[in-house]
Amino acid sequence: MTTLETYPITVGNVTRHVPLVETLPGMRIPLVEFLGDTELVEEAARLLKERLPEETELLFSLECSSVPLVHRLAQLSELPYVTARKRRRAYMEDPLIQEVPSLTLGASDTLWLDRRWAERIMNQKVALVMDVVSSGGTMKALERLAHRAGGQVIGRLAVFQQGKRQFNGELVYLYEIPIL
């Protein structure tokens, strides 16, 4: 795929000219990358904190690109966070397993949540946090996982909504990015 063209993405006071990548023939998306971009993460976490429901008791996210964001948001809001994994780890005990019907390149993902971490979600008011939501499949899977762990989902937050909104849930997001 050719990716020489860039597209401007702005979060608060931070602007990045990110590569436009062709994920499917005739469909190009600006590729936002939070991993390794300290400044972008700091700005996004600061802005997301203002949108976090007041009664939130715990943040729930998934690896990998959302990890710096949820870490920083947890720190700023003085809340604990839990991260679902995308691979089974040797040390996991009796994990909760959740399939993700992902549209990204037709590949499907599986989320794994160690029982020890699931127990932290039980009876908590949970806000789900992601960097980018497109079809909403991953966010739905994360919500299902939170429910199965006994949490009450009270918020769904993302920095970016990508493309036309397809997600049939209440999503709070900071910015839209287009599909070109």
Added chain:
Amino acid sequence: MKTYPVEIAGVRRELPVVQVGDGVAVALLNLLGDPELTEAAAAAMAERLPQGAEVLVTPEVKAVPLAHALSVRTGLPYVVARKTVKPYMIRPVTREVVSITTGKPQLLVLDGADVERIRGKNVVIVDDVVSTGSTLKGLRELIESVGGRVVGVLAVFTEGSPRDDVTALGHLPLFQPEE
């Protein structure tokens, strides 16, 4: 459940001791989900940063919050070495390492854009736990193969045998699995 007490920069934790393979158990450090410990470790690591460091490199995923926190404190950028090639990567560079504990091959991947951030730079590798050192060795080779100079390795813990090529905040023993 058996636990092992640690203290990192004044923060105490009881790490669960979990079996990870035949005949070996480890004290499980998980920085994911522990901002307090992550920030304390990052503060202590920032004081131990080698002179002349220009960029941090960390393997995904457990050390990512640590790398971010260290980046905030030092003002240095960080790069994440991924474990799979992503479809959107541009000219990725890969290296396969074999984990001594699991015997499974593990891929380390740098996106082409990140290669440009490493080439010709003084690199510090940041990880949570350095155990057998297979990931460390692979990372070092990967970084050097794209023209970076590894000037230091910072870790929260070394594990098993002590190592003099890693600046660590503490050391973890290996354990015998419980019956």
